[in-house]
Amino acid sequence: EAQVTQNPRYLITVTGKKLTVTCSQNMNHEYMSWYRQDPGLGLRQIYYSMNVEVTDKGDVPEGYKVSRKEKRNFPLILESPSPNQTSLYFCASSLGLGTGNQPQHFGDGTRLSIL
Amino acid sequence: GQNIDQPTEMTATEGAIVQINCTYQTSGFNGLFWYQQHAGEAPTFLSYNVLDGLEEKGRFSSFLSRSKGYSYLLLKELQMKDSASYLCGPSGGSYIPTFGRGTSLIVHP
Numbered sequence: 198e199a200q201v202t203q204n205p206r207y208l209i210t211v212t213g214k215k216l217t218v219t220c221s222q223n224m225n226h227e228y229m230s231w232y233r234q235d236p237g238l239g240l241r242q243i244y245y246s247m248n249v250e251v252t253d254k255g256d257v258p259e260g261y262k263v264s265r266k267e268k269r270n271f272p273l274i275l276e277s278p279s280p281n282q283t284s285l286y287f288c289a290s291s292l293g294l295g296t297g298n299q300p301q302h303f304g305d306g307t308r309l310s311i312l
Numbered sequence: 313g314q315n316i317d318q319p320t321e322m323t324a325t326e327g328a329i330v331q332i333n334c335t336y337q338t339s340g341f342n343g344l345f346w347y348q349q350h351a352g353e354a355p356t357f358l359s360y361n362v363l364d365g366l367e368e369k370g371r372f373s374s375f376l377s378r379s380k381g382y383s384y385l386l387l388k389e390l391q392m393k394d395s396a397s398y399l400c401g402p403s404g405g406s407y408i409p410t411f412g413r414g415t416s417l418i419v420h421p
Binding site: 228230232237238239240241242245247253255256287291293300301303304305306 | 345352353354355356357360399406407408409410411412413414
């Protein structure tokens, strides 16, 4: 089954404790991206990647890191989480350049609470 | 950069038609997506426009005017299950959309 898998789905942690949210897709997609969603602010792009070893900042990259060492995985890293990073996070993937604009497939979301 | 504007909330009656507008200013614009998102769930793809005009897909249609930086999503024969947020997502040079704040649509009997 074609899917984007995020882990964990829920996490409560404390300020300053490094964490990683994993994202994996099994559709051989080139493009992957991370968004955070907060009430009243909509879905905001954090980082995106157009291919292996190619990553770019989105609209709200501060406090986050990403890596794209393999096509299928695009982890989101919070080196020193803070309470303002409490949010619902979505990973998404799509086919890539040369295929025109293609719809993104979203993971089920990760709800992070930073205390 | 992106500047995306859509109404925060709309209400409509079951069986009616509703139009959700979106204006945008997007560098290197190359297309616009609409997604539906039910509360607590992931967004799901509804439609995509790259050329000016109307794209129809069953009860849902989407319109684009590139020169005006304007799009709308038209929902016909509204059903209760259409109560959701609708996200307008123009894409620029990256071909990966960014989204506005979304429009929360409430359909009542």
